[in-house]
Structure formats: structure tokens, C-alpha cells
Amino acid sequence: MYKEYFGLREKPFGKTPDPRFLFLSKGHEEALARLEYAVEEREIALLTGDVGCGKTTLSRALMDRCGTGYRFVLIFNPRMGALEFLRTMAHGLEIEQPARSKDDLLRQITGRLYDLYRDNLCPVLVIDEAQTITELEVFDEIRLLTNYQMDDHNLISVLIMGQPELRSLLRYQPMEPLRQRISLHFHLQPLSLEETMEYLDFRIVASGGVPGLFTPDAVQAIYELSAGVPRRINAVATNALLVAYGSDAAVIDASIIQEVRDEVTL
Missing domain, CATH: 1.10.8.60 (Helicase, Ruva Protein; domain 3)
Structure with missing residues (x-):
């Protein structure tokens, strides 16, 4: 249809988060640079922005930039309980049979993180739509991921992405322990x-x-x-x-x- 008429190879304004079509405005470029830094330093970073501002596309571009030394684990719908959250993360870390009990599951995750460290791979947990998390325990499990560390750095990097209300959610007093561990904050503007x-x-x-x-x-x-x-x-x-x-x-x-x-x- 219109592609041939206008001499286009493909649809220019598709709905999928294709990093080839990521336009690096000043804000998007700064956001991507901060996310890269957070991944390299194995920190927790927070990226917020209105619906449709390009947060998910930025995460895909980040994956392309980071190359082979990183193992990305994507959680697109974090509206779940803490145990289900950990099991979803375990699947992303390629733990074939995640345990049913929390203690056993945490031991599996710990072992897998150390295995990745020995293989010179940095796991990166990307939590999209984090404003949909309804259980405080899930946020606590995210915070506790920073306890996986060697002497000089963490064993995992965590990127928390969501809509602007996520910032309001993190201002509540029970969120203080997690908030203190978020080293990088960025809000993506239109x-x-x-x-x-x-x-x-x-x-x-x-x-x-x-x-x-x-x-x-x-x-x-x-x-x-x-x-x-x-x-x-x-x-x-x-x-x-x-x-x-x-x-x-x-x-x-x-x-x-x-x-x-x-x-x-x-």
C-alpha cells in the first residue's frame, strides 16, 4: 500500500519496540547512557516516563549495545507475588526447574549468579511496568538482590522501569530501603x-x-x-x-x- 507509494522498505511508525527505529533525542541519549553506566557498574537504576515515551525501546537498544558479556532477564508483567517473581527470574537465568520453596529457590538463584560470575557474564534484570507491582514483598526481593555481591561489586544489575506513578510509589516510607539502593534516576520527557x-x-x-x-x-x-x-x-x-x-x-x-x-x- 503506502510503502511502495512513498518508496519505503518497511512501515516507519510501527508499534513494536524495534531499536533500529530508536530516535536518540537529547533525553533518550542521556537515559541510554545512564542505563549503560548502571549495567557496567552493576547498580540498580530507575527509569520512568509517560506511556509511549520509549522506555521499552531503550531497554532493547541497551541489550544491543551491551553485547555478549551480559545476560538479560526481562520481566514484562511484574504484577505477581514474591515467590512467583523469583521463579520468573529463575527461569530467565536458565534455571531449568525452579524450586517451589523460597529457601531452595534462593539457593538456586545464588548458585546461578556465582556461576555466571565465574563465566564472566553479568546478569541484568529488567523489570518493565514496575508501577503495576502490588505487593511490598516484591519490592523487598528486588532490594535484596543487591546482597548478591563480591568484595568490589554486585553480581547483578537491576533496571526498574515504569510510568510516573512509580516515583510516587517509591516515596512511601516502607520503600526507603529500596530507594536508598537506587543509584541512578532518570525521567524520560516527551x-x-x-x-x-x-x-x-x-x-x-x-x-x-x-x-x-x-x-x-x-x-x-x-x-x-x-x-x-x-x-x-x-x-x-x-x-x-x-x-x-x-x-x-x-x-x-x-x-x-x-x-x-x-x-x-x-
Whole structure:
């Protein structure tokens, strides 16, 4: 459909967190640098941002950058009890038969972490959507992961990612022990108007097209509709490409954005 019409190899505004399409705004670049540092130093880091700002895509880009010396364990839905959380982590660490009792499970995890250390591999636990955690005991288990350490460094790095309400959750007094162990904090902001234009061009070029497909007045309209949130930008831009294709338009201007306004603001 519109891919051939606009000379694109693939869809430029897909919904999957493909690191090839990660636009490094100033904020995203700083966030990625901090996450890299946290992984290298085997620390606990906190990354927050509104829905659709690119947190998950950043974690995928981080995995690509870190290379073979790291073993990533991803937990996408941490809304679970403490034992289930530890068992999920154990599966990610390739423990074939995680124990049913907590004591035995912790011994398995301890042994696996030391095995990875001897193999010169650093495990990295990435907890996405951490604002959905409902049990305090799960946060306590995350904190206790820092007890796995050698004399000079931890045996595991932990990246906690979530929406802004996660910061409010961590301000509660029972969270103080975990909060003190988080060494790096970063909040990912939406894109600015200028970054929105750069983002649109970047995505088009990454898909095989040429920059300038979206006119400045279209960019302004997209920015106003999306508030600079990448996932919202993607939704508006995709609908605009479809409308432009259907009307044989060579470029996308503000009038096309107005046509899709009602659909993308439902």
C-alpha cells in the first residue's frame, strides 16, 4: 500500500519496540547512557516516563549495545507475588526447574549468579511496568538482590522501569530501603517540537524514504495532537500516510493531519 507509494522498505511508525527505529533525542541519549553506566557498574537504576515515551525501546537498544558479556532477564508483567517473581527470574537465568520453596529457590538463584560470575557474564534484570507491582514483598526481593555481591561489586544489575506513578510509589516510607539502593534516576520527557520534526524524518529515512515528507505545519499539528509522545506521534503519522496515499498526495501537510484528528483522538 503506502510503502511502495512513498518508496519505503518497511512501515516507519510501527508499534513494536524495534531499536533500529530508536530516535536518540537529547533525553533518550542521556537515559541510554545512564542505563549503560548502571549495567557496567552493576547498580540498580530507575527509569520512568509517560506511556509511549520509549522506555521499552531503550531497554532493547541497551541489550544491543551491551553485547555478549551480559545476560538479560526481562520481566514484562511484574504484577505477581514474591515467590512467583523469583521463579520468573529463575527461569530467565536458565534455571531449568525452579524450586517451589523460597529457601531452595534462593539457593538456586545464588548458585546461578556465582556461576555466571565465574563465566564472566553479568546478569541484568529488567523489570518493565514496575508501577503495576502490588505487593511490598516484591519490592523487598528486588532490594535484596543487591546482597548478591563480591568484595568490589554486585553480581547483578537491576533496571526498574515504569510510568510516573512509580516515583510516587517509591516515596512511601516502607520503600526507603529500596530507594536508598537506587543509584541512578532518570525521567524520560516527551519530545519537543523540533525533536518531533527530527523524529518523523529519522523514522522515514530509517524505512528507506527521504526526509521532508511531513511539512512544517503538519509537524506542528502532529506535535499538538501527540504532546510529543512518540507512540502517539506514530499513530498520527501512520493514519496520515494512509490518507495521503488514498488522496495521491506527494507530501503530508496540516490539512491531512486535520483529517485524521478525530480518529487518533478517540
